[in-house]
Amino acid sequence: MDTLKRNNVKVIGKGDQVIMFAHGFGCDQQMWRYITPAFEDEYKLVLFDYVGCGKSDIEQYNEDRYGSLHGYAQDILDICTTLNLKNVILVGHSVSSMIGMLASIQQPYLFRSLILVCPSPCYINKSDYIGGFEEKDLQGLMEVMENNYVGWASFLAPVVMKNTERPELVQELEESFCSMDKEITGNFARVTFFSDNREDLPKVKVPSLILQCAEDDIANEKVGAYVHANLKNSVLKPMKATGHCPHMSHPKETIKYIQQYLQSENIVA
Template sequence: MPVDVVKKNNVTVRNENGRQTIVFAHGFGTDQTAWGTVADAFADNYRLILYDNVGAGLSDPAAFSPNKYDTLHSYAEDLLGICRGLNLDDVIMVGHSVSGMISLLASIKEPGRFKKLILVGASPRYLNSEGYLGGFTQEALDGLYAAMANNYYAWVSGFAPMVMENADKPELAQSFANSLASIRPDIAQSVARVIFQSDHRADLPKATIETLLLQTKHDNAVPGDVALYLNQHIRGSHLEMVNAEGHFPHISAPDEIIREIKNFIG
């Protein structure tokens, strides 16, 4: 395995001898450990690839530049770099939140690398616009950026429970808050702006890989209307509403996600 790829994205490979490969990619504020329970369910029968997006987890901090990572295409190129470095083709790609769009963009550029896409709580655009409900107004996003800049750790303490939901399991929000707090505040602010201001609606019809969309019953970060929009604009995609709440069903309701993935990949 190329050392530079491993260092840059803290790539982990499990079960080298698995005949089929599943790649797991995490969302904003988490790292590859967020997939722990879900990944474990596939470890016996599949080769698993997990990694940290640059700026998160144990990725190489020197690799992050706000000028380079000012678009999701840069993260998609990192994913393709991992696929090239490990000679991966026909992988089952599982991407949460922003990594859903990152995975889709990578599949458009090099479709032969991917056999199936599974997008969990993905969104092509978080900002509301005419005829489209993304979930946030620009005023709300500007307030979010200001709160991050003013007192990052105070913002973390409020944002984590809002998007994790599952108030009966406060330990989940605390774990997410700890993960967010471990990110350098300047990196977190830069990445948040890129994610929340992105618009990849025009890319959706370009996707050609069979896609499963997983959406919870209620998600403060990604409304159900967004999942319906994805389903309408990604040709041949399948949408499943999972019996869970919040933006992190792979953490709060892993059995639901495991079952849907198994049903989809056969």
Template sequence: MVHRTRNHRHLFGDGDPTLVFGHGFGSDQSSWRTVAEAFAARHQVLLFDHVGFGGSDRLAHCDQRHSSLEGYALDLLDLLHDLPPRPIVYIGHSVGGVIGLLASLIEPARFGRLVLLNVSPHFIDEPGYRGGFARREVAGLLAQMDADYGAWVASLAPVAIGADNAPQHIEAFGLGLHALDPMIAARFARLAFYVDCRSRLTEVRCPTLILQSTQDSFAPVEVGDYLHRHIAGSTLRLLENSGHCPHITHPQLVIRALEALLSPPEDRPATGPRPAARVPQPQAS
């Protein structure tokens, strides 16, 4: 299938349900590798790159199809059509979570669960809503990207990863940004930073786990609360870490949260539901 190479598909592991990991802006499937490999002994795992990122076929970028996040959602559904017709668990980071959410609205039968990691339905502050950025800040961010891509990368990477996290993660994230085609990156960045899918949240019907970092400059805690209030039956878990990419900087936090979700019912602790359980950082041994 053409889309297997278009999206640089990697399918490995064995077991149900299949776990599909979607990356956010500025990274690729490698950002999920540590988390995904922790589940490959018990689950089939699908990793892929959005068109324009990682090892994807950048010539497959289509101005019409990829002018909206719905086009990327269709790419994801093409990949799912290669799998057995059983519901999958989709784990999406940031705008990758939005893409999965939109795909679940197009073909809900394909999705057994959604996991949204630091996902924002809208990054811009509005009356009665805190997205984390003033509209002028987003416009300035994108203008800097157009004017001086290298300086933009240097300023964005520490904020995305979290300046107090390991320098190698900041450096690797910056190198990933530098590797992008600037034209495709600029188009995708505008889709990501101007996204507004707030009106679609009430349409989500599959069980949804919201994983929200306690200190994230891109998606403040209020964003996780908003998703939780507007997605019926969702669960919110707070990850005690800084930065927008805990699957890169603190993968064990994400692994623990997913293990709690995927463990058989008899293995889960017999506790009542809580609106926002916390997943603390593992203590050093």
């Protein structure tokens, strides 16, 4: 029960087949609310918040544990163990794509498939790999975060969300950033943006769907192509959706491609 409280775990839905939704950096499980109604009649849905995010138990934050993405992957594995989950379809947004992959590498028998929404194994440009950012630019962003947290949030939210014709979404993301503990969010940002999980891609054994947005300044199309090329048994689906949060800005398209993939893989509720 400690795990369920720690990660503010919620279980909804009427089906037996489990879909677990793992939110991205600076977000929480509420960001999935445009997606979950399409699945709750036929699936069992598991939602949670990483420690330090949303309504998780912040007292359970441990800097050593969460000093790498493996600590966040352990959260997912702990939830699976506590709820006795198997055959899980994991939907991971952004950094949770990599977190989910790490969890599946450690205990592949727990997972049936991965649905990776805007994944990136490495955000930094390195030799012939185009991650989208120079390391010095990310270091500069971290300095802004430390010195002017509110200013950092107001700068980053529209870059991540795009779709400025929906200002309420940009505002929600900015408020989500600002609602979280500054130190914990800073640590999560470093772990997110400075990790390099490219060598982990070939280790993934479960099939996966990659949802790639257009005009995504956080995980560009070259990154999506790289993930697809190095991830065995993966399907790459380019989307018309723009930005880095299609589950919020373009939920109908996101739902459509998830449902199509589940049908193609014969993963029925």
